[in-house]
Amino acid sequence: MEPLAIFTGRTPGFRSARISVYPDRIEWVGPGRNWIANVLLTILALYTVGLSLLFPSAWPRWWNRGRRMLPVQDVRAVASRDSGRRHTAVFISLDEQTVFFRLSVDDAVRFRQLIQELSRPSFPDHEQR
Numbered sequence: 833m834e835p836l837a838i839f840t841g842r843t844p845g846f847r848s849a850r851i852s853v854y855p856d857r858i859e860w861v862g863p864g865r866n867w868i869a870n871v872l873l874t875i876l877a878l879y880t881v882g883l884s885l886l887f888p889s890a891w892p893r894w895w896n897r898g899r900r901m902l903p904v905q906d907v908r909a910v911a912s913r914d915s916g917r918r919h920t921a922v923f924i925s926l927d928e929q930t931v932f933f934r935l936s937v938d939d940a941v942r943f944r945q946l947i948q949e950l951s952r953p954s955f956p957d958h959e960q961r
Contacts, residue, residue, distance in 0.1 A: 836854060836946060838850060838851065853943070861899045922940050924947065
């Protein structure tokens with residue numbers, strides 16, 4: 833499934849995360865290591881314990897540092913406030929917690945509108961007679 837929109841900003845635990853908004857969830861992924869670190873770690877792994885690369889459970893996570901997700905159906909409220917000169921913090925309230933995303937001003941407006949549209953309950957239109 834393709835994401836509706838992709839943003840880059842700060843999230844809890846990640847300095848520059850890629851935030852993807854899907855129709856049913858919000859995912860954010862931290863940046864992976866650069867290619868120099870990948871080469872050095874591969875050399876170190878081959879030098880010390882080359883057999884560990886044969887087992888998939890021993891492989892390091894090369895591309896992403898971590899993936900987190902919020903279901904859109906659990907979103908109760910969305911708010912934002914200024915967070916510096918060029919950034920805005922968008923707060924998403926769930927039942928038990930609040931998660932914030934720090935985005936550029938233009939991206940924060942689009943992100944907030946998109947989350948509000950997706951989290952709005954869809955009720956069937958009833959005509960009153």
